[in-house]
Amino acid sequence: MRPMQLQKLPLLRPFSTTTVKPPPLKSLPATATAVANLVLTTEDPKALSKTLLTSPDFTFSEPLVNQTLKLLWNHGPKALQFFTILDNHLHYAHSLSSFHHAIDISARLRDITTLWILVTRLRSRRLGPTPLTFAIIIERYVLSGKPDKAVEIFLSMHKHGCQQDLNSFNTLLDILCKSKRVEKAHNLFKLLRGKFGADVVSYNVIANGWCLIKRTPKALEVLKEMVERGFNPTLITYNIILKGYFRTGQTKEAWLFFKEMKKRSCEMDVVTYTTLVHGFGVLGEVSKARRLFDEMVGEGVLPNTATYNAMIQVLCKKDSVENAIVLFEEMGRKGYVPNSVTYNLLIRGLCHAGEMDRAMKFVELMKNDGCHPNVQTCNLLIKYYCEVGEIEKGLEVFDLMGSWRCLPNKDTYNILISSTFVRKKPEDLVAAGRLLIEMVDRGFLPTKFTFNRVMNGLLVTGNQAFAREILQLQSKRGLLPRHFRL
DNA sequence: GGAACGAGGA
Structure with a gap:
């Protein structure tokens, strides 16, 4: 097996020959790549600093700096080094969004010293911190298993010069819920709802949280309580509950709920129908899903890409990839634009059917369509190649990722590492x-x-x-x- | 890259 090497950043390859997109900012990704490569290859900090601060080759701008930071995402310390050096530039001052990238990176590296230095600097520059700054920090703390610390930070926001309000409170609740800490979010909600004047959104966030962890009865309690307290549930509330029923596999209840919505002449929207199509379909009721999909237009609701994606997934999983491809083609004829989700679904469907070559053809189609393959595309290709024992092909995809401009993530590494245990060859383990x-x-x-x-x-x-x-x-x-x- | 709902994951 050939040696693994650190992946290089994507080289200059701004446009695929098959697309005809006019590129207004075409020099930007190229320059960002050049800057990122410079940062990565210059060992001596002084030399790097000198080049970045004095070279006439680079005119820094907010988009250029942000692009560079994104390219350096996998090289956190280098990214922060770049940010710090540029902070001393005579003619360029960092913007709020660049600070946010840097704060996010330092939090991801668990470098709290740098994190708070950046927040302090943001304040002294009078750029912030803003509620978004805290949303980023709080989310990182929650993701690293420190929800209590996250709440503490929320409660001390004002000490950093950013007043808490209902928006930031709802954001905090949402972050907690999305990380499945619903009980904690709910308790916090009950404790502080008076202080922040909780609204429908707060209730929706909590109800959705309970649904996410498949505790739909608790979501119904929240719904009941909001009504008792004089808040009118919105369509979003109903869509949340509907999805909740599907998450727990309660198709009967979902159907009754939908009928009840209809009876009360509640205005359905495309989210309602997408939820129904996906919900019934993945639970095995394909024909019901299909019927709803076909009938929604008659009810005055047009499908969108998400709806098509839901139906395509259902066909891939419970029917056949071939039928999914038929729908995909119909979608194109009707003028709906497939996105990377659409392609990933079909590629997965083909892989699952053992049609790796056709799957790779769809990757090409995807690129020609202006949809870049993303980490998920790569991960699923790698997974299926490794699964059928073609580890070399999996590694080929891994190596291609650079030229596809997608960065490997934790899953990519885990998939590849696990696959090396299958053949039990010493070189695989190396x-x-x-x-x-x-x-x-x-x-x-x-x-x-x-x-x-x-x-x-x-x-x-x-x-x-x-x-x-x-x-x-x-x-x-x-x-x-x-x-x-x- | 931001207050809430729908479509790719071991």
């Missing part, structure tokens, strides 16, 4: 070790399980030296979950 190192290097934290698995694999196949190296990495970086601190 590859796993390299991937693990690269993964850590890019700021993705492997689980203890992954570490141990790779290490055991190396020990069993006689790679003692490499195993020791991995162990050192593990302890040096303090990467065991119990050492995590944000």
